Amino acid sequence: MTEFGEILKAIGEFGRFQKWLVLLMCIPNFLTPFHMFGQVFIVRDVPHYCNTSWIRALSPNLTTKQELNLTLPRKPDGSFEDCSMYTPVQEDIESIRKYGLNATEKCQDGWVYPSQPKPTLLTEFNLVCDRKNLNDISQSIYMGGLLAGALVFGPLSDRIGSRWMILLTLLLMGSFGVGAGFAPNFYIYVALRFIVGAAFAGISISMAALSSEWVGASYRAVAQIITHCCNALGQMALAGLAYAIRDWRLYQIVGSAPVFALFFYIWVLPNSARWLLTKGKIKEAQKVLQKAASINKRTVPEELLNQLAPEKKVKSGNILDIFKMPHLRKMTLIMAWVWFADSFVYYGVSLHVGNFGLDIYMTQLVFGAVEIPSRASCIFLLQWLGRKKCQAAWLLLGGIVCLLIPAIPKDFPVIVTVLAVIGKSALAASFSTSYVFSSEVFPTVVRQTSLGLCSMSARVAGILSPLVGLLDMYHPAIPMVLFGSTALIAGILCFFLPETRNKDLQDNTAKSSSKQGSMKAVNTSFKNGPVEQKEDGQTVESVKSTHL
Structure with missing residues (x-):
């Protein structure tokens, strides 16, 4: 019997069909940064002070400068306090001018934002002073949505297929993203963003699986990384969009609405032929394979398609299947930590783009631009060095850079920014490698x-990442030391993973033979359907993977 990789060679491993599929995957990847990093721009810190309009009841003719001088305490540098005011009194204005006010308290009647002409999330919902932490908390809740999406949509995608999962999650991301622009209060906004985060996780998982299952072994890295480069282009476009649209509600709508233009996916997005085979849907698999061959201008022999046969005992894999087998358990735990490190460090740097002392829009543009060469280089490096070495190298580089940043004096912000850019680009490349590596190391079922x-695991890291910055109150080096050490540990663990370069995807959960150089040697020894094996003198029936 022939393996699935052989029929991919017959229809074309990376022909016009696969290229169109990759292009379709690029469009959502271009749009997702508007949701992932957009809040950095709509919650920018702006000058503010307490609303002290109470004094105008005593003297309505006061100028703004007079009002502030009478009602606001000053910092040591002479500027007005942001979060405190003098306690209102019932005395006449002349007494206040003569003797002044002494007692202070927190802002009671809101805040004034003198230099912000357009409404932002910060100014509309007053995310300042005691409410300032709500920004970081809301980012963690959004990451919590990604966690929920990974937990729910990953297994669900195995059941209904990548195609329908991508369509469903695109609809959710667009609908609730636009809805967030009409949120009447901050808490509804956070709840809607949670659902957007869950949808984003479902899109990421399904697109990675669909693109990797339709291309040949030597083209998987190309397919995945091209879509990731489009994500970097989206980050660059984000800088321009955020610069042009300062009204947060309009930004939310404009950044989310383009997803609805992808409604045509319902007619052009294919199912995974591999997934159809594992579900025993032979006729549908044959149909989609013939369509792919036709688009690639290839002809698949009828007798080859007729060899497709469903498994007699087929069921979707689940979490228990993964942890029953030692080799799968080890790979899963190591890859989970790798994804944790990727997310922990990547978002730890990305979500603090405004803390490097340079223009936030220019910094975001640079952050997006440097990811393109770092991700694109993976196309060649993954084929040259292999998946395992590249994954380890990117993580080790990112970890070392993060450990160097605290050692640089604060008087050199440019050096700190350069190191941050290097670290972010290394972790971006590591993220791309993780998607390729993970798609290959796990069986189809x-x-x-x-x-x-x-x-x-990555989303748990994403939840923690915005909150780690709070630890700098104890020591400013703690966050970067945590980021760096996490990446270093992940880089070392990568050396315990198998190499998957130029190997066909494995369909079943059996351990591949270490003596054979590829999964092909393992899979060709299998037969379709139940196979009888002798174990301790007894006949045991087992189910092997579906092949052509």
């Missing part, structure tokens, strides 16, 4: 469930 687990 549990691939999307495994990717869901890895994505779930």
